[in-house]
Amino acid sequence: MTRSALPGLGIATAFIVVGLITAFTVGRYPVSLAELIDVLGAHLSGRPSAAPPAVENVIFLVRGPRVVAAVLIGAALAVAGTAFQGLFRNPLVSPDILGASSGAALGAVLGIFFSLGVVGIESFAFLGGIAAVAAVYCVGSLLRARDPVLVLVLTGVVIGALLGAGVGLVKYLADPYNQLPAMTFWLLGSLASTTASDLVPLAGPVLLGSAVLVALRWRMNVMSLPEEEARALGVSTGPLRIAIVAAATLVTSASVATSGIIGWVGLVVPHLARALVGPDFPRLLPTAALLGGGYLLFIDTLARVAAPVEIPLGILTAVIGTPFFIWLLAGMQRTWS
Amino acid sequence: MIGRELEVTLSRGEVLALLGPNGSGKTTLLKTLLGLIAPLEGFALIDDKPLSAYTAAARARRIAYVPQVHVPTFAFTVESIVLMGRTAHGNLFSAPSSADRAAASEALARFGITALSARPYTMLSGGERQLVLLARALAQEPQYIVLDEPTANLDFGNQGKVMRELRALAAAGHGVLFTTHDPNHALRAADRAFLMREGKCLAEGPVRDVLTRPQLEALYGAPVETLTDPATGATAFLPG
Secondary structure (H helix, E strand, C coil), X not given: CCCCCHHHHHHHHHHHHHHHHHHHHCCCCCCCHXXXXXXXXXXXXXXXXXXXXXXXXXXXXXXXXXXXXXXXXXXXXXXXXXXXXXXXCCCCCCHHHHCHHHHHHHHHHHHHHCCXXXXXXXXXXXXXXXXXXXXXXXXXXXXXXXXXXXHHHHHHHXXXXXXXXXXXXXXHHCCCCCHHHXXXXXXXXXXXXXXXXXXXXXXXXXXXXXXXXXXXXXXXXXXXXXXXXXXXXXXXXXXXXXXXXXXXXXXXXXXXXXHCCCXXXXXXXHHHHHHHHCCCHHHHHHHXXXXXXXXXXXXXHHHHHCCCCCCCHHHHHHHHHHHHHHHHHHCHHHHEC | CCCCCCCCCCCCCCEEEEECCCCCCHHHHHHHHCCCCCCCCCCCEECCEEHHHCCHHHHHCCEEEECCXXXXXXXXXXXXXXXXXXXXXXXXXCCCCHHHHHHHHHHHHHCCCHHHCCCEHHHCCHHHHHHHHHHHHHHCCCCEEEECCCCCCCCHHHHHHHHHHHHHHHHCCCEEEEEECCHHHHHHHCCEEEEEECCXXXXXXXXXXXXXXXXXXXXXXXXXXXXXXXXXXXXXXXXX
């Protein structure tokens, strides 16, 4: 640990700070940096602000919830991806490898199909994600195999495909004028309709799951070694794997339930974080969280301002993520393998 | 079904070599002794207490495992790898203490690889990796160290170096068990040898008594040649 984590953490912190400033100031109603500082300072100290009320509304009611949601979701997906890549000893794994996203997708489209309200749809998505991973874990554990991790991943892929078929069926049966567009829009991911009331059901699970992962950070180093080696080092791999999967699933499901499906963040950001500070989880997890939050902030700001209509987040993360990931693959010997 | 009526004992301060052809059950025996798999019948004991009665951490404080040299998925630094040997000395959430860091750097110094500590483990040569894994085992502060083919994939010089380190570990009071495909390594580094074929013990005892041409021919089912140095009387075996 001679190599300091500070430069990497500094870069990640600077990234999210710039992301925050950009997200608050850029948009259809431009807010200057001076106004932002004045309004935030006034809010913190309790004195009245000099800025017009419209600026305050934009900052606290329009952009505020969306910015907080983007930071939480980006950080959550990045942390979950980091945890899963370590746990499955595979740098190509993303948080939805065990079916969390497909389960949430099925839950959400069912919620839309049954015309539930926003709360109903989000609850269905959240529970769908958790139920899918629980099912994958149970089936995977029933299959006795030499490599439990590989069986788990393969089970996740298979059940994810089945859930995808379920999503297809519900879309096929849905009302094509009202429900189908809503489903399509949800599956592409967006933070456009995020309000302050969405933040509590999002922040609770995300903070709880992330806290568990951070608490287990040293053990996660050992869990990224081959199964038998980790056990010989004194780790009870079975219970620990359940704890890590449960925590990562909690944060992923809560994120996907709020924003819809946003791919790539959980796959690409852990690589960036490893390139900055190395694979050691105690420093990797905070770096990944900062980078992930900043990344989704930039993406979401782009989604708001790049075109006259909102661009779905899932499309932007893919457009930016794909070339980036190819670039990563070209130089992958440096960060892993 | 492998491993019928086997009895292996390992005492502290001695080196035991486990030999046998491919598929003879060496690895299964090794994993049973490490408590990684449960014996189908019978029991494995440390200090007269069954292995299954220990927690994973308590077991790891008694037996360390040195796997065959491999390339892990992520480029941990050498220091991180050796610090992982301290896992069993902390609780589920604890960060390495200063005592853990001291034990890790002492283990690195013991094998003369302190200079490697900030290097990524993935960038090391096979011989260096083997020393790092040995340092990790030592940092674990175990009574017994079990090694799976510690000389596989090493060059000639590093094979000798690892064998000398195994002797030194035993001299420091550790019980050392290793598997090998080279009877000469057993002859040179081990006190006793355990010959295994088709899950059964073929012979067991001091290396000089057990490692003989007829025994090795029976063990591997192949002809073996013996070379003797007329000056020192030392012997070596060649596959015939």
